[in-house]
Amino acid sequence: MKSIRTRFAPSPTGFLHLGSARTALFNWAFARHHGGTFLLRVEDTDHDRSTLESEAAVLEGLRWLGLDWDEGPFRQSERSDRHRAAIASLIASGRAYRCVCSKDSLEERKNQDLASGGNGLYDGRCRDLTLGADCGDHTVRIRLPQEGALAFDDLVFGPSGQDASQIGDAIIQRSDGTPLYNLAVVVDDIDMEITHVIRGADHHPNTPLQVAIYQALDAEPPFFAHVPLIVGESGKKLSKRRDNVSIQEFQEEGQLHEALVNWIVRLGWSHGDDEVFSLDDIARLFDLDHVGRSAARAEPAKLQWLGQHYIKGLKNDELFQRVKPFLEEIAEQPVQDSPGLSHLLDALRERSHTLMEMAEQTRWLIRDEIEYEEKAVQKHLRPVSIPLLQALRTRLESVETWDEGQLERAFEHVAEQEGGIKMGKLAQPTRVAVTGRAVSPGIYETLVAIGRERCLARLGAGLSIAEARAAAQTGS
């Protein structure tokens, strides 16, 4: 059997899209699984919409996800000679013909046909005119068989195809002489010896036409595998306007690429009851047999869970490197690793789904000035807390080594001394005093991360706030 060759063929008209990313992943995985070749081809035959920036963004997205390619990127626009030659030979053999119908006329005839109960296909007006190259402005159309099945055996959907009578003669070359997608994609897949075309199911209805083009070119079609669509909240095909689909956007909000890959691979593919897959796992296990046929809704909840799962598994130094850009965004200055920060990040693993979430929760450590949240202050820095915080501060001043064990003993001592109060009565006001918030990791971890001097200073600040509030209450 021939060695397997797959390709990812994005159109560079925006960022790498969630659905495209999954298509890329499946192509990559299929090639890797079978020891084949995965190549990249940029489908930029639409000059008006294609940009180099988009192309760069797409490549960067693929790299970030960890999808490496073996050949390319090729640009379809650089292969127009091949496309032209193919079109010329199709015209020469009578399998394609020139068409001088104007857009307006086409539109009008189509609407008329539809109105009178027709199916709106091209009416074939120029089909038998045998127009020469001197016919003026013209497009080129493929001459389809009048009847008979244009069939293919889809690796996901099974036997597929339509009767040729259901498809109109499609334009394969614009009036400006440039080739159209349906022609270019077939010529390129032939030239690049693609064995398996794995793409979104939105191409499924389009494939019979391409099968016809293969036939016209006397070429053997590849295997096709159409992957069911990923849909948004609306249940409709993902759209850039409606849904968050930009891979780069996911990256910017601090998602882990491992989580994103794991998330999308399970949208349409499964391996028994397994849920967690690394790229290596995917390369090892992926096959088309277990790709489903129904559309999948992209729900972020599972992505969140996966994000935390992978955060938990990161080594400390790598965790720091990955979260660093987000920390610096919060700190508004360079952030160095330190035992305190490292310890805090460790504690934040089980409290974060994304790197951004994690960074946000270090605010009280990596910025010198903290902001006191109004609600936290009202709830916990109350008059009743004042003597407790005072006693605690005194006690903490004399703690020998600032570690969790000693801090715990200090807290227990103060709680006991203040009448056997519940730890929450002491811990919560302290937490608010040193972080400004009612939520943080364990109080001892929190205090250790901040360090003795800053803790004592913030305890003082918290006390001042509590005292000011008490005074205001008595005064009124």
Place this chain on the structure above:
RNA sequence: GUCCCCAUCGUCUAGUUGGUUAGGACACCAGCCUUUCAAGCUGGCGACACGGGUUCGAGUCCCGUUGGGGAUGCCA
């Protein structure tokens, strides 16, 4: 309108020669733990769209209905 496709818990899915108390994960709810929030542990809720047929037996096969989606471009 025409053509094509799809249909298992809220979501992602397991189910691959018809025989299962229809399984898992996420989410949700409850309890435990507890200095907050999480995490963790335990338990719970929850699905074969509907109607026919084939069969001793149907989530699995066939037909229809309904619902959803895709295509129908001088986009890809």
